[in-house]
Amino acid sequence: MQYFTDTEEYIDLKEVNRAIETAFADHARGVVQMPPKVYITLPEGDFRTMPAYLPSLSLAGVKVVNVHPGNPAKDLPSVMALTIILDIATGTPVAILNATKLTDIRTGAAGAVAAKYLSPKKEIVLGLIGAGRQAEAQYRAISLELDIYEIKCWSRNSLHAEKFAHAITEHDAHSVPLEKACDCDLLVTTTPSRTPVVRSEWVQEGTHINAIGADAPGKQELDPLLLKRGMVFVDDMSQAVHSGEVNVPINCGIFTPEEIAGTLGEVVIGMKKRKNADQITIFDSTGLAIQDLAIAAIAMRNGRVINLPFP
């Protein structure tokens, strides 16, 4: 059994985007096993268990990932993860991956795949709501799929947004007021908000939105009117209804699961698409265990390996 650490250092983000795209296609074709993630509530956060089997990569395993919003005050990441990989022929655990940064990257890659297929423009102004690790992962992955000519960034703490924009050297990036950040071609929300941050009237027709932050019951970032105006694509129907951007509006009766236009996988395989260039489209990402397997396959070729005795 091998423990893989620092796996992100040599990873090819373009290769990750393609692997995630393929995983979504497999999901739409129904050739994966992936029960909904299971939540355990802890005193100051939670952890989620995400098992899956991806036959196209002959890969099976489980990611275990926590969310503890108070961790940064303790100098720890809010989100940390391990992935266990099993040999599909014998069930033997063959690898354990430090999957903390891989989680950021594979979530960014899902956003990039959504942007590739759902953004009507290929040259974009990118609006970022939230300026943390996931904002950066989305930006890096999307920049490999679309041409970015401006980045407008907003964070509740404007110093964070300024620092984020300042760190970007490859593109024209700056910190802007919230409403201005929403005036863009591709809007990415990565906050842990439990009340809508983005108001519908701030978003122009034709915008594609990656709604990334909502990944647990009670979380939401978008004005529910945006969901009604736009076409909503989810990563997985049952996970999204349970814990995605749509979860609060569905529980309030403002939105129904029947109004969901389809899954990102269905978009990738051509079953579904945006109706016209003027429509708003929304990708509601909760994070899939098959994304963790797809990136694990790449990550196991990189990083530092420590051999462990097993069984």
Place this chain on the structure above:
Amino acid sequence: MQYFTDTEEYIDLKEVNRAIETAFADHARGVVQMPPKVYITLPEGDFRTMPAYLPSLSLAGVKVVNVHPGNPAKDLPSVMALTIILDIATGTPVAILNATKLTDIRTGAAGAVAAKYLSPKKEIVLGLIGAGRQAEAQYRAISLELDIYEIKCWSRNSLHAEKFAHAITEHDAHSVPLEKACDCDLLVTTTPSRTPVVRSEWVQEGTHINAIGADAPGKQELDPLLLKRGMVFVDDMSQAVHSGEVNVPINCGIFTPEEIAGTLGEVVIGMKKRKNADQITIFDSTGLAIQDLAIAAIAMRNGRVINLPFP
């Protein structure tokens, strides 16, 4: 983060019995979090993901365990397991345990707790149906709770039963025909059977049965008439209905969930008990994630430790 291996070498089995007993009591009091285990089917077996939080031990984590019946032909155990332990305050993964042998031991301990509370006799003839690793674990754990004055062992392969009996030096043990093994005070079944092995007419009144083998849909070891004759206690209601000894009879309409007398935890805390000494009682074990946490707490004090970088 620490990786623990060889954790079973110095483990105190009596201490494990008590820890498992306490975990069952916590389960009955409703002070644990433990969603039903999640199954993923692989080409030649399956794996199960078992997350839980046991507040009384301040312990949270996940066991990942496979079942591959064809593994022994490849010189590998059928069942192998890893347990990940998270710090409950921050969600940080703090330990990974090689839990293969711990799984055997904690399952044996559940059988010992059931025997302690449900066997009407304290001096017993022990009947063992199946002569593998779990038969040994049951025997070792039960021998710490009850006085065994004879062991009758049967296996489909009589050489296995003879070898098993021969290896036991502390007690009078011998290989016997199937029907003879069922004529005992405490009967333990540990086979992977999908059709009943033990016929009702072979079992005398007052026998307590630990039905251990059935842990997946379609598995069963006991004549359903035994369930009708006796009082059935389960480890966890939803897991037992899904995959325990009762799963096939319930799916066939021979038995109903309402006929289950209670849980082992309810027996431990005194809410439920056998009605009289002449009754047959059955403990239907599927294996609980809280058992894995309870034994992990002990195992982390033993064994060899390898320090791993994280995060």
